[in-house]
Amino acid sequence: MQHQTKSWVNGSLVDSADAAVSVLDHGLTTGDGVFETLKAVDGRAFALTRHLDRLTRSARGLGLPDPDHDLVREACAQVLAANPMPLGRLRLTYTGGAAPLGSERGDDAPTLVASLGTATRRPDTTAVAVVPWRRNEHSAVAGLKTTSYAENVVALAAAHRARASEALFANTAGLLCEGTGSNVFVVLGGRLLTPTLASGCLAGITRRLVIDWCGAEETDLPLEALHEAEEIFLTSTLRDVQAVTRVDDRELPGPGPVTAKAMAVFTERSGDDLDP
DSSP: OOOOOEEEETTEEEEGGGOOOOTTBHHHHTOOEEEEEEEEETTEETTHHHHHHHHHHHHHHHTOOOOOHHHHHHHHHHHHHHSOOSEEEEEEEEEOOBOOSSSSOOSSOOEEEEEEEEOOOOOSEEEEEEEEEEEOTTSTTTTOOBSOOHHHHHHHHHHHHTTOSEEEEEETTSBEEEESSOEEEEEETTEEEEOOGGGTOOOOHHHHHHHHHHOOEEOOOBTTHHHHOSEEEEEETTTEEEEEEEETTEEOOSSOHHHHHHHHHHHHHHHHOSOO
16 A cells, blocks of 8 residues: 655645645646656755746746745645655645636635655666657747646657657757756767757756756757767756667667766765755
């Protein structure tokens, strides 16, 4: 029987199975919300300050009020204390609150939820599949971490049918963009490269740390770079740095030397400082 976890909902700790928000919540009816996923190691959240700053940027991008960082920190602390586990996925969800059944927001206060689930360490290597749909870098919500995730659900299911753990998108200009829940790095001519934020990709927390810690360069990359790269890896909160050894039908040896170094550097630096 699965251990019953507790979640924090609008100020109260409750059993996750019994936790409730209104059926009129705008996050449910229209996807009008933002979220963050954090890695929790032995009851401590990694890079919490960076995640809170991005939560605020996403909220502002949707026109939601700024979340109260002290309140969110308290929610995290209570949920982590109530659910001891060695490795967890801490999810913060912040929505427009109860509203009429349409696109227009209501006058209710935003909804804030903090939940924690168990996580397992990811394998060092994985496969990815390129999907035919495009990220719209000109979208009103480009680069925001919103709860409107249906596009990612469809793409990830397609990747799973191709025996891959992640789907990769190009944007409308045909440039390499991102995965459904990850950023992508390639090694070309020995240089470590990743798409610019102008591609429409999310400003990943792990992405930024790898750029800073490993000297990666941001640049426009054609989708074809996936066929030419000597090495490819993904970054995300729960993947950290994960080598890609297959893109569609193309096999890559891995982890290659640049990827292996990035993995080692990230493990060491993130272990030294839980809030870099």
